[in-house]
Amino acid sequence: MSQDTAAKLPPEAAEELDAALREFIESRKLPLYHMMSFQLGWKDEIGERAQPGPPPRVHGSFTLASAHAVGGDYRRAIDYAISVELINGFWLIHTDIEDGNTERAGRPSVWWTWGPAQAINTGDGMHAMARLALFRLTEKGVEPHRVAAAIRGLDEATVRICEGEYLDIANQDRLLMATSAYLEMAESRVGALFGCAARFGALAAGDADDRLALSLEAFGTKVGTARQLASDYDTLWPQGNRDQVQQGRMIAKKKNLPVVHTFESADPATKRRLGEIYMQRVLDPKSLDEVAHLCEAAGGREAAAAAIHRLVEESQENLERSGLGQAGRSLLREEGRALVRPHS
């Protein structure tokens, strides 16, 4: 851990991000934006203050931390952070419909509250708004080629998310999936946006060179992928209650690393028993403990822990290669660890 506390991101940064994100959305008055405000955690369905309040802005905060680590003013990264938060928000709205999640972060999901038609459309609007956030940079004097580079990065990450999401849905009803294919899928579906978020910190700092920007992108991508795997791990071996969204994904037979590992490499009897459980249209929640037991016996728990460890190592190798100074590397190392904790 860093001895250089000056490198820490000021604690007010998260509040400044949330306030700027809120102002950007709530300055628009159509009820379409009220649904966005609901998703982002400020309002409940009738427009009152939401309980619980906004979730942590993990993607946007990662961008601010990255800008700060590079030596830039994190305030100049706020519009970048807003754009990654809006991409994440649009994707959560859509994935909740796709997965049939009735809840998100302890509150009803958007489609559960307003129906799938309005929810699809609200997500689409948030998707377009993500880019309009970046155009505010132009008004603040950022050169067009920098704005264009950021937008391109955002769209490339979004295409990767959709590619990953395609694979996630396509593999829902299949039993056999290679561990390597699963890892690629998790990297596209979840890692890519964290990679974009980290790279945006370097772009916001302005004079970052390509090596730094690409290293931070690779660092963020590995961190995001590790975070998904850690979430997979926690769903099977939770500390406390299972996360409802992740449990819903498992019941809908969305794959996770321990299950993929077990289907791939367990002995025939274990595979057959796991196959019987996965033969159901949806899993019985009561069967999750047996799934966890089968996976653990087949080495899936160990394999998942090893994969998380390896990804965290790889993330840090990219950080070492970045050319970033000691204090900046320390800050981002801790940020990366916090995104994967408490899972690993």
Add this chain to the structure above:
Amino acid sequence: MSQDTAAKLPPEAAEELDAALREFIESRKLPLYHMMSFQLGWKDEIGERAQPGPPPRVHGSFTLASAHAVGGDYRRAIDYAISVELINGFWLIHTDIEDGNTERAGRPSVWWTWGPAQAINTGDGMHAMARLALFRLTEKGVEPHRVAAAIRGLDEATVRICEGEYLDIANQDRLLMATSAYLEMAESRVGALFGCAARFGALAAGDADDRLALSLEAFGTKVGTARQLASDYDTLWPQGNRDQVQQGRMIAKKKNLPVVHTFESADPATKRRLGEIYMQRVLDPKSLDEVAHLCEAAGGREAAAAAIHRLVEESQENLERSGLGQAGRSLLREEGRALVRPHS
């Protein structure tokens, strides 16, 4: 009509656009892109040549015509045209889910073929791809500020589409909607993308001034809005069979101008009878003839025809104000008429 046949867009332009759009999508190999290829009319669900083939690319062709009318090379507008086609395609995929359309252009819709989860995600991917098409311009030497201006225009149009779509869904189960609110909704939901398409022609031509670009945008927006109203008109008073998608919208109680006019201004007995029909959860298709009769008796047919006529006039006033030469204005006047025909 123009005497200057040299102003006509070369007939091969449409094929060049279709080929470039296809190459852009089909150069990517994941089955995600196969679903896009299906939506765009090249492939059927098993990857064979689709029957019927691709629909006319009305938005993209409008961009090419606009570039040609301004005196630019339409080939330089092809990436712009691809981007508006992809926004239209993504929106059709999503609106087919939202409206529950089982068919689109004589073939099953994407969600009907692959389910809503894959369809939502395929639309999201196409949405992001629309902007990546514009980044090809950078590689062709177009300056970043021009690329950024195009992307911003695309996102502003997309936000307007989502605002219009929100109103379209929100008014589905309401009886009272002001004609003025309906017109604003149609302008956002359908007009805005035609406005963007026309403006893109001016942007592609490179040295267009703001007056020209904004006039063409206003021209296109009015044309697109008139096209939607003409489609409303045709749904109630079809020449031949009713369009299945538009009939589906009516059955789902999506509003159209003649019905809005009748609810707003008919005598109490007519309103009461129309209200009884609209009290059903979904309309009985057999009742559409009675709806048409009630609307016609209440002056809704006349009001719709007048509104279309007024929008076409307004579109042409914007064209006159554009500063465009005689031949260019003639070309676009005809393009605009063709988009509203055969309805008016």
